Amino acid sequence: xAVVSQHPSRVICKSGxxxxxxxxxxxxxxxxxxxYRQFPxxxxxxxxxxxxxxxxxxxxxxxxxxxxxxxxxxxLSTLTVTSAHxxxxxxxxxxxxTSGGAGETQYFGPGTRLLVL
Amino acid sequence: AQSVTQLDSHVxxxxxxxxxxxxxxxxxxxxxxFWYVQHPNxxxxxxxxxxxxxxxxxxxxxxxxxxKKSETSFHLTKPSAHMSDAAEYFCVGRTSYGKLxxxxxxxxxxxx
Numbered sequence: 001x002a003v004v005s006q007h008p009s010r011v012i013c014k015s016g017x018x019x020x021x022x023x024x025x026x027x028x029x030x031x032x033x034x035x036y037r038q039f040p041x042x043x044x045x046x047x048x049x050x051x052x053x054x055x056x057x058x059x060x061x062x063x064x065x066x067x068x069x070x071x072x073x074x075x076l077s078t079l080t081v082t083s084a085h086x087x088x089x090x091x092x093x094x095x096x097x098t099s100g101g102a103g104e105t106q107y108f109g110p111g112t113r114l115l116v117l
Numbered sequence: 118a119q120s121v122t123q124l125d126s127h128v129x130x131x132x133x134x135x136x137x138x139x140x141x142x143x144x145x146x147x148x149x150x151f152w153y154v155q156h157p158n159x160x161x162x163x164x165x166x167x168x169x170x171x172x173x174x175x176x177x178x179x180x181x182x183x184x185k186k187s188e189t190s191f192h193l194t195k196p197s198a199h200m201s202d203a204a205e206y207f208c209v210g211r212t213s214y215g216k217l218x219x220x221x222x223x224x225x226x227x228x229x
Contacts, residue, residue: 004160034216034217036219042221042222043207043219043220043221043222044161044207044219045219046216046217046218049216093160093161095161095217105163105166106163106217107163108153108160108161108162109160110158110159110160111160
């Protein structure tokens with residue numbers, strides 16, 4: 001099946017620094033990618049929808065200037081957490097959407113665990 | 118707007134006994150519904166999806182779910198639980214062009 005990778009899988013950073021997370025679709029092209037965050041013992045919450053070559057669409061309450069999303073190609077989207085603070089510590093998951101013979105399907109990356117000290 | 122509600126935050130079963138994970142949805146239109154499983158430190162894996170072709174949907178690893186419009190439910194079942202089924206399960210609705218809404222999740226524990 002389709003594979004989505006994320007890098008890094010874990011990152012620890014100091015408060016005030018920026019962290020970039022990459023999401024790649026390895027064997028298919030994804031015109032749309034999604035970014036989610038998952039707090040401990042909670043469900044996934046959609047942060048933003050990223051379309052290749054255009055600006056991301058952010059969900060209500062998500063700061064676009066803090067969570068910068070770039071979708072420069074059909075196989076890569078990046079999420080940069082700028083000036084990270086401890087409350088940004090979370091599990092960030094991307095997904096890539098594709099439509100094909102089996103219909104529309106989203107494939108999820110393994111997630112990136114961010115810890116801000 | 119569409120919402121998805123998982124009725125149980127935790128379900129505990131013995132190995133070899135049936136599994137039932139409950140999910141209700143609310144939608145003003147015919148939804149697309151999914152069940153995903155998340156094992157610790159692993160990515161979400163699609164178990165099955167309903168897209169109106171058939172109300173009883175069979176998925177991987179022996180799981181299946183039945184879409185019941187009259188009850189607005191999409192419960193996940195498996196006849197016989199296996200230890201490897203222990204994980205967190207998410208019922209998910211698709212609201213629009215690829216956009217998903219996740220239920221709160223149900224943690225399944227399987228006892229020997």
